[in-house]
Amino acid sequence: MTETMRWFGPNDPVSLRDIRQAGATGIVTALHQIANGDVWPREAIAARKARIEAAGLVWSVVESLPVHEGIKTRAADWDGLTERYRQSLINLAACDIRTVTYNFMPVIDWTRTDLAWPMPDGALALRFELEAAAVYDLHILQRGGAAQDYTPALRDRAARRFHAMTQEERDRLERTIIAGLPGSEETFTTAQFRDALAQYDDVDAEALRANHVAFLEAVCPVADDLGIQLVVHPDDPPFALFGLPRVVSTEADVAALFARVPNRSNGLCFCAGSFGARGDNDLPGMIDRLGDRIGFLHLRSVQREPDGAFHEAAHLAGNADMVALVAAIHRLQIREGRSIPMRPDHGHQMLDDLSKVTLPGYSLLGRMRGLAELRGLERGIAHMAALQ
Template sequence: MTETMRWFGPSDPVTLKDIRQAGASEVVTALHEVANGAIWPREAIAARRQEIEASGLGWTVVESLPVHEGIKTRAKDWHELVERYRESLVNLAACGITTVTYNFMPVIDWTRTDLAWELPDGALALRFEIEAAAAYDLHILRRTGAERDYPPALVERAARRFHAMSDEDRDRLERTIIAGLPGSEETFTADRFRDALAQYDDVDADALRANHVAFLEAVCPLADELGIRLVVHPDDPPFPLFGLPRVVSTEDDVATLFARVPNRSNGLCFCAGSFGVRPDNDLPGMIDRLGDRIGFLHLRSVQREGEGTFHEAAHLEGDAGMVRLVAAIHALQQREGRSIPMRPDHGHQMLDDLTKTTLPGYSLLGRMRGLAELRGVERGIAYATAAAERLVTA
């Protein structure tokens, strides 16, 4: 695997020097300062690339080029927004970018309810708790019809949870959900969040899936010509949230997308954490079956706690089965003769980073630990595989 680490640009507390010392050879990044839906200027892309290369690192993967909500809802300005996206792709290709990550999650990007959940060893992890999310939806947001989206027992527990919370607890929960996590495309106030949700009143899963296909049909032929692979990031968490549909949550979702838009540029960012929240997703099997479409890897593990609740586990722990997963990735790379860009994702806040200002999920030391562990697993698998092959041919 090509070892990368995510970098959020010049304002990131983790510097390019830090990332290089952590052992990565590339960064994945974006022009986060450019407004969602605007064209990425070629000059700005080239300047960012020059900055990265001057530090001794490479940049071939963009994460992410946001898809505007007007594209997801097929708004009146859909054609103009798509044309801007196409122009950004042209500019990225001219600067040597070969992989562009995006997602098709409505309104909110990845979502958690606790950004500092303490683990037994004192490190801090990200956590999503369905009871807290329901308490927010039902009693703070007070979304119309929300009670229909939860089992009665969960509605009751969410009510008890809300009434036991202090005003500070309620404010913290709301900020965590709507203020936007690192890499998110939007931040919201409570009123803006309600307005944004209302845009999807008439957009169900079938309509969102159709809009996704229409977007890809409009951009993939150009991406084919440019030699860019567009890789969709799965939903996080991979189930409907706050009344919003999710359409990239399962292997079947992804396989259907590839069948409807068979262009070679239509690819997948395989996020082990997002897919791994669902026990019905067979992660190593997905690598085998979808492998030729995978252009980027997010390797992290979650610990499922039941009923839609999970937290970020250490990279080699939790429910991902990371050793088997890396073995499947190694086999894929050997079959196809390529090295797939990978980044360790959502590390724990630990050691000295506990006393520093860090971006949730993107402190240095937890990700560096994950990168080192994943590197060791891959090299061990490569050595064992080569040794087994030598025995067979001896």
């Protein structure tokens, strides 16, 4: 695998020098300063690339080139938005950047309910808890029709929990969910979040899938010509949330998308943590079956808990069988004669980073630990395969 790390640009507390010393050779980044729906100028892309190369690294993958909500809802300005997306792809290709990550999650990107959940060793992890999401949805946001999305038992637990919370705890939960996590495309106030959800009142899962297909049919021919692979990041968490459909959550979802849009540029960012939050996703098997479409890897492991909760485990722990998963990736790379960009994802906040200002999930030391573990695992698997 080609070892990379995500970097959020010049304001990231983790520097390019830090990433290089961690052993990565590639950078995964985006022009976060540019508003969703606007064209990424060639000059800005070239300047970011030059800065990365001056640090002795390579801009390997774009993560992410955002898909505007107007594309996801098929709004009136859909044609203009897709044309600007195509132009951004043209500008990226002109700078020789050929792997572009995106997602098709409505309104909110990846979502957690706790950004500092204590682990037994004293490190802090990200956690999603469906009960906490229900507290926010039912009692803070007070979304119309929310009650039907939760079981009576969960509604009762959420009510008791809400009434036991302080106002500070309620505010923290709301900020965690809607204020925007690293790499998220939007941040919201409560009123703005309600308005954004309302845009999807008439967009169910079937309509969202159709809009996703329409988007790919509009941009993939250009991507094909440019030699760009668009890799879709799966839903995180991989199930409907706050009444919003999510349609890139399972192997069947992804396989159907490839069948509908067979262009070679229609690819997958395989996120082991996102897919792994569902027990019905067979991670090594998905590598074997979908491998020719995989252009980027996020390797992390979650520990599933009862009642729809999960937390970020250490990279070699949790529910993902990382040994089997990396072995499947090794077979894929040998079979296709390529090295796939990989980044360790969502490391624990640990050691000296506990006393520093860090981006949730993207502190240096937890990701560096994960990268080292994954590097050793891959080399061990490669060595054993060579002996057979």
